[in-house]
Amino acid sequence: MKSLLIGITGKMGTGKSLFTTFFKKMGVPIYHSDKKCKKLMNEKKYIKTKIIKYFGKKSYLNNKINTHFLSKTVFNNIYALKLLCSIIHPWVFLDFNNWIKSKKTLYYIKESSLLFESGTYKYCHLIITIVSPIKKMIERIIQRDNLNEEQIMNRINFQTSNKEKIKYSNIIIHNNIHNTLYLENKAKNIHNKIIKKIYQIYG
Template structure:
């Protein structure tokens, strides 16, 4: 039975960078956020978003992600509604993906809101990536061309690092890439024993 290793971390922590490090070692990696973005192009998801958030969120039969982001990132209740639409579709997609990788001893499932959606309960182990908040804000501003206030709002919509660490089996401090790589290698050695 293939083991599922959850990989999570707050926005800007560098979990995608860490996921790539695992992938480079030949470990199958599922990036939930990337798959969720692709699934948002499915007709049934578009229709559910239209019904839940209104016609304004759909432009040329596609979800207007900027409009939808404005609605959900400032409102925890609206974010919950969106997750109820997207999360089951991602779960089903992940199960299908897992069937393809059944021969791997373990796979990495990278998800930003792994704990918030109780996704950690389907994992055999969980890795949380952490970094100082100022560095995280800096990274997101550079990556998304956003402002400090909107990054802070997104951070506040996620669980705190402390809460995630308490429920994690491994913690990677992602400040210096070389040190991060060493931590990944150490975790791979431990995972190869389970």
């Protein structure tokens, strides 16, 4: 039986990470692309060398990725963002493929804010997109990260529009109030439907 790949995406601050925790509680393996991306940027010598070559020595501070500097650079220049993605994404794909080899499960989830930008959506059997009002997104990000509203909007605007995400998605979650119970119930319902569908396909 082939495991299904479920993609969960949405712009920053929509509640992706919280939503995926409920699947994890139900025993579903989760690959957090954004967290893994940062880890690889800190650990892979090839990535470090390329980033410093194209973006300068300030890209790393005390041998760790200088997120503030790099974000300021790439989220003001679409070509710089594409260049950075071209350096990192092949390594994320490789890491992800190695990760799934050790998983024996009916389905697994790849959570990524750049599911469409990286091309990963093409390999997903089901895509779930979380959307949220911009005001709520900004509130959550300010509470979570050390960013001002202008910096937040720069990043949000560089991500694929919700219109495009929705166009290619199978399920849309409207996280308007960031209600934990609401998201948990949504996750349980989707999980049950996925399991039911798998058994219908494979018997």
